[in-house]
Amino acid sequence: MDARNAHPTWYDRPMSERVHLPIVTSDAGPSAPAPAVRRRHPEWIRAQLPTKPAFFELRAMVKELQLHTVCESASCPNIGECWTRRALTIMILGDICTRSCRFCDVTTGRPLPADPDEPRRVAEMLSRLSLEHTVITCVDRDDLADFGAAHWAETITRVKAACPTMTLEILAGDFKGKTELVDVVLDADPDVFAHNLETVPRLSRQVRVQASYPRSYAILEHARKRGAVTKTGLMLGLGETRDEVEEVLRDVAKLGVDIVTLGQYLSPSKQHLAIERYVPPSEFAELEQYARSLGIIEVVAGPLVRSSYHADGQASLVRSLRAQK
Numbered sequence: 001m002d003a004r005n006a007h008p009t010w011y012d013r014p015m016s017e018r019v020h021l022p023i024v025t026s027d028a029g030p031s032a033p034a035p036a037v038r039r040r041h042p043e044w045i046r047a048q049l050p051t052k053p054a055f056f057e058l059r060a061m062v063k064e065l066q067l068h069t070v071c072e073s074a075s076c077p078n079i080g081e082c083w084t085r086r087a088l089t090i091m092i093l094g095d096i097c098t099r100s101c102r103f104c105d106v107t108t109g110r111p112l113p114a115d116p117d118e119p120r121r122v123a124e125m126l127s128r129l130s131l132e133h134t135v136i137t138c139v140d141r142d143d144l145a146d147f148g149a150a151h152w153a154e155t156i157t158r159v160k161a162a163c164p165t166m167t168l169e170i171l172a173g174d175f176k177g178k179t180e181l182v183d184v185v186l187d188a189d190p191d192v193f194a195h196n197l198e199t200v201p202r203l204s205r206q207v208r209v210q211a212s213y214p215r216s217y218a219i220l221e222h223a224r225k226r227g228a229v230t231k232t233g234l235m236l237g238l239g240e241t242r243d244e245v246e247e248v249l250r251d252v253a254k255l256g257v258d259i260v261t262l263g264q265y266l267s268p269s270k271q272h273l274a275i276e277r278y279v280p281p282s283e284f285a286e287l288e289q290y291a292r293s294l295g296i297i298e299v300v301a302g303p304l305v306r307s308s309y310h311a312d313g314q315a316s317l318v319r320s321l322r323a324q325k
C-alpha cells in the first residue's frame with residue numbers, strides 16, 4: 001500500500017466506521033475519554049454517497065496527478081456532493097501534518113520533504129478543470145524553516161498563471177504567528193486569504209493543541225491590514241456556548257473579515273473529540289442572521305458547512321470584494 005492509500009477516506013472505510021453512520025458522542029466535555037453511548041446523527045446530517053461518474057472522474061484525475069485533497073484526507077462528508085460538481089479542495093505540502101488537532105482526521109506524523117513539482121501539478125489539475133473559483137489548503141509544516149510559505153507562493157503563482165480567470169482562495173495555517181511569512185504568501189496575490197479560528201477562545205487549546213486563538217486572530221488581522229479579502233470558519237458542537245460564538249462573531253466583524261463559515265463538528269473517529277451537541281439548522285440560521293447584522297458580508301452556516309463548502313459559487317462575490325479593497 002503506498003502512502004496515498006494508507007489513509008482511506010470515509011467512503012472507503014467499512015460501513016461500521018463511516019462518519020455519517022452512528023457515532024460516539026458524550027456529554028462529559030471536550031477532553032473526556034470516548035464514552036460508551038452510541039447515538040445516530042440527527043436526520044438533518046446526511047451525506048450524499050459518491051455514486052456519480054463525475055465523482056470518479058475527478059478522483060481518477062487527483063490520483064493521476066498524485067495530488068492530495070482535504071476532502072479525502074479529512075473525511076469530509078460532503079465529498080459526494082462537492083466532487084460531483086467538480087468542487088474540490090486540493091491540499092498541498094503532502095498529506096501528513098505536523099500538528100495534532102483533536103478534531104481533524106488528517107494524519108499526524110513526520111512529513112516527507114515538500115515536493116518541488118507539486119505546484120506545477122496543482123496548476124495543471126486546475127487548468128484542466130476550468131473552474132470559476134477554487135480553494136487550496138495545506139497541512140501544517142512546522143518542520144520547514146518557513147513553514148511552507150515559499151511553496152505556497154510558488155503554488156499560487158503557478159495556479160494564477162495557468163488559470164487567469166479563476167478566483168483563488170487559500171486556506172492557510174498560522175505560520176506560528178510570523179507575519180513576514182504570511183506576507184510571502186500574500187505577495188503571491190491570492191484572491192481570498194482564509195484562516196480558521198475553528199472554535200471559541202476557551203476551547204482553542206483543547207481543540208487545536210498547537211495553535212491559539214490570539215495567534216490566529218493576529219494572522220487574520222495582519223491579512224486584513226494588508227488589504228486581503230479574508231475569511232474564517234468555526235465548528236460548532238464542541239462544547240461552546242451561544243454567547244461565546246456570538247462574541248467570536250463580534251470579534252470577527254470588528255476585524256472586518258469578509259466571509260465566515262459556521263458548521264457542525266462531526267467527530268471523525270472514537271480517537272477524536274466527541275460531539276458535545278448537535279446544533280439544529282434553525283440555530284445556524286439565527287447565527288447567520290446575527291453575523292450579517294454585525295456587518296459580515298457573507299455568512300455560510302449550516303450543519304454540513306465546512307470552510308470550503310459552496311465556496312465555488314462565490315467567484316463573483318470575491319471579484320467584487322477585491323474591487324472594493
Ligand code: SF4
Pocket residue numbers: 070071076077078079080082083087088089306307308309310
Ligand atoms: S466541503 Fe470542502 S472539503 Fe468538503 S468535500 Fe466540499 S470542497 Fe472538499
